[in-house]
Amino acid sequence: MIGWHPKEGEGSISQWQSQPINLPPHDKLPPGPWEEALAPTDPRIHTGVLARRLPDGRELRGRIVETEAYLGGDDTASHSRGGRQTARNAAMFMKPGTLYVYQIYGLYFCMNISSQGEGAAVLLRSLEPLQGLEVMRQLRQSQRKGPARPPKDWQLCNGPAKLCQALAIDKSFDQEDLASAPAMWLEPGLEGPPAAGDALVCSTRVGISGDWAHEPLRFYLRGNKCVSLVDKEAEQALLGQEGPGGGGVGAS
DNA sequence: GGTACGATCCGG
DNA sequence: CGGATCGTACCG
Numbered sequence: 001m002i003g004w005h006p007k008e009g010e011g012s013i014s015q016w017q018s019q020p021i022n023l024p025p026h027d028k029l030p031p032g033p034w035e036e037a038l039a040p041t042d043p044r045i046h047t048g049v050l051a052r053r054l055p056d057g058r059e060l061r062g063r064i065v066e067t068e069a070y071l072g073g074d075d076t077a078s079h080s081r082g083g084r085q086t087a088r089n090a091a092m093f094m095k096p097g098t099l100y101v102y103q104i105y106g107l108y109f110c111m112n113i114s115s116q117g118e119g120a121a122v123l124l125r126s127l128e129p130l131q132g133l134e135v136m137r138q139l140r141q142s143q144r145k146g147p148a149r150p151p152k153d154w155q156l157c158n159g160p161a162k163l164c165q166a167l168a169i170d171k172s173f174d175q176e177d178l179a180s181a182p183a184m185w186l187e188p189g190l191e192g193p194p195a196a197g198d199a200l201v202c203s204t205r206v207g208i209s210g211d212w213a214h215e216p217l218r219f220y221l222r223g224n225k226c227v228s229l230v231d232k233e234a235e236q237a238l239l240g241q242e243g244p245g246g247g248g249v250g251a252s
Numbered sequence: 253g254g255t256a257c258g259a260t261c262c263g264g
Numbered sequence: 265c266g267g268a269t270c271g272t273a274c275c276g
Contacts, residue, residue, distance in 0.1 A: 086272075103272090104271095106268075107268065107269060
């Protein structure tokens with residue numbers, strides 16, 4: 001069981017509760033400051049569903065299948081490195097569940113959820129589209145230039161900027177509280193907690209350079225088609241942990 | 253005020 | 265592999 005489970009009532013991040021982690025690779029995480037940062041807005045929120053209501057009432061949903069943790073202070077890859085707090089990253093320092101949306105390359109947006117720990121946040125990297133795929137496709141296509149072949153289902157949200165495009169998430173969501181935002185919220189996975197065999201791969205973050213580039217702070221569901229980048233080596237190591245003849249089968 | 257660059261994506 | 269494209273950070 002991955003460390004989340006819903007309590008009674010409508011799904012929202014404030015109603016999710018952290019559970020002890022009892023499956024690898026969670027307990028294989030090397031000791032470090034991330035131990036504490038991984039709760040209560042845990043980057044391992046996989047199988048949770050991000051829901052979005054558009055202004056016209058249409059609803060979009062996607063299962064979270066890939067995330068990255070960014071810590072504060074020591075994490076040189078984080079926007080909050082060195083404890084730097086600016087107008088842009090202020091949301092990283094707000095209460096867990098606060099959205100941190102920033103623009104990158106002048107073109108795209110990336111979405112984070114503030115997590116426990118000073119200046120810590122979780123970057124949403126990939127979703128498995130569940131509802132509103134045609135709308136997502138439209139949103140993705142409309143922001144492209146010339147005529148392009150429509151993206152396959154699995155590539156609608158397989159990247160941090162792609163998922164923002166597909167769900168129409170922009171800077172206006174920055175500093176919003178995910179627990180009370182009317183247009184976006186988090187729900188428990190439709191199929192409940194992941195099966196014990198669902199393996200969560202722990203790998204290095206994407207597009208990072210520097211001292212912290214090798215830290216195992218990216219998490220994704222093994223075997224899921226929508227994951228943006230597969231780490232064959234990390235998956236091999238996972239197999240080792242599961243032991244010969246045992247362990248789970250990849251998810252969907 | 254000036255400048256360099258980025259937690260990305262797309263197309264050739 | 266290069267270009268798009270601009271807010272932000274940092275320097276002076």
